[in-house]
Amino acid sequence: MMPTITAPAPFQELLRLLGSDAPRPGAPESDPSVPLWRLRAGAPMTHEGMPADFIQVVRSGSFKCQRVAEDGYEQVLSFAGPGDVLGFDGLCRGHYPTSAVALEDSTVFALPLRELDRLRQQHPALDRGLQQALSRQLARAGEVAEMMAAVAAEVRLARFLVWLSGCMAARGQSPRRLHLRMSRRDIASLLGVAHETVSRSFTALAELGLLRVDNRDVEILDLDGLRQCTRSTRGFLDSAGRAPARPERLAA
Amino acid sequence: MMPTITAPAPFQELLRLLGSDAPRPGAPESDPSVPLWRLRAGAPMTHEGMPADFIQVVRSGSFKCQRVAEDGYEQVLSFAGPGDVLGFDGLCRGHYPTSAVALEDSTVFALPLRELDRLRQQHPALDRGLQQALSRQLARAGEVAEMMAAVAAEVRLARFLVWLSGCMAARGQSPRRLHLRMSRRDIASLLGVAHETVSRSFTALAELGLLRVDNRDVEILDLDGLRQCTRSTRGFLDSAGRAPARPERLAA
DNA sequence: CGCGCGGTTGACAATGATCAAAAAAGGTGG
């Protein structure tokens, strides 16, 4: 593979990343050596259609997973951050169905598929952690579907931002200050709208006083209000909760 | 849980369902007993928010997975058939994030989460099969995203039908004769469009000579043509392949 | 310095959501 291989990294850290909080009693001496890959921003980690030899666990940085159509259109399927498992979808067919591209300088633990079964058998904590992580991935897939399913573009973007905010919170960081690692085009692709529409939706949410947007820096001013937007399944008006009030486009 | 519990079913069948084709040498005497659930059409198997005690492997029939918004809107996230694993997304948080509803009379193998780790350790074939199935589920999530991402409604429906056709083929059944177990509304929800639009898209594809539609019976007349539609990421016109020609709406 | 890329904004056409209504299918009870 392309990525630079560096010295093995602490097995403990891998377990912690996977959420297998249980501090195992086992001897740390028996920890296996897991290759650590370092990727530069923009570098492809896995390539669609290539034989799947590894699964990767993101240690730092972030990735976008995508499939590119024959006409060159890049369909972004998900974004991944620390603790997320990548490449597992390649296990069933033997080759990766999606590409993963680093959005910033990143590091991943690379688990060779050949040794995966053995590793899991010998290290139950790793096995449990992996199952947990896979469960999370599956649950996330549903969340992605929910983002894309919303009718109004502003709602899709709001759901995306709330989701990102949740990721930040889960990682112990501020859920209000978001630093987007991906382009508008990538967001647009994930949400299934034109990139111009994403841009417009950002300004729309900002004009509602929910956000402050400075290029890829987004500050969430009203997280609850944003969650309100999130809820509207049909139009923008919310039948259930209090109406967040139509944007009143162009209202000064 | 609600479902009727019947006598345990052959462990072998479960393994075969999961695609663990490898005929294991082990003694069939040691096969564990796995509960088999029987569900009537329309019966909910798992309910959103309920504690996750089991994962289920569909043996026969089909299901829809959905989340219902507080305003009552049902967002369908995926459809599942024989060999698919349900409920695994509940493992990470301890409760099901989605509901699964039987679309017809169905049966599932129910694996208690409490015993899952032990079962997997004692039966490597089961473990491998489960990982395979989970990998498939993950890959499928990407496919669902691709369906929803298409701009034109006809393209979304075409992708859905091609996907269904693939499911049929993978099961050794005719890839041309589809018997839809789900309502137009369910399809619409999955694809992220209004159910009226699904109806219109069906007639549009039929008028293109690609389908023959009789209520929930769909016959694919031109699978290659349908795949052509599938490819168009932007509008309907295909830049790459030969243009499938705009529907020429209303052209007699 | 010029170029390309990412982002924003405007204008316009159109796809599809919504409202409305009717036809068709399925289920229930007499």
Add this chain to the structure above:
DNA sequence: CCACCTTTTTTGATCATTGTCAACCGCGCG
């Protein structure tokens, strides 16, 4: 078996959200 109801599906008409084309700006990089 039929009447009656509900649900599902289809079709029509209207309007607006959004895709598309286009221009512009700011920034980083060669």
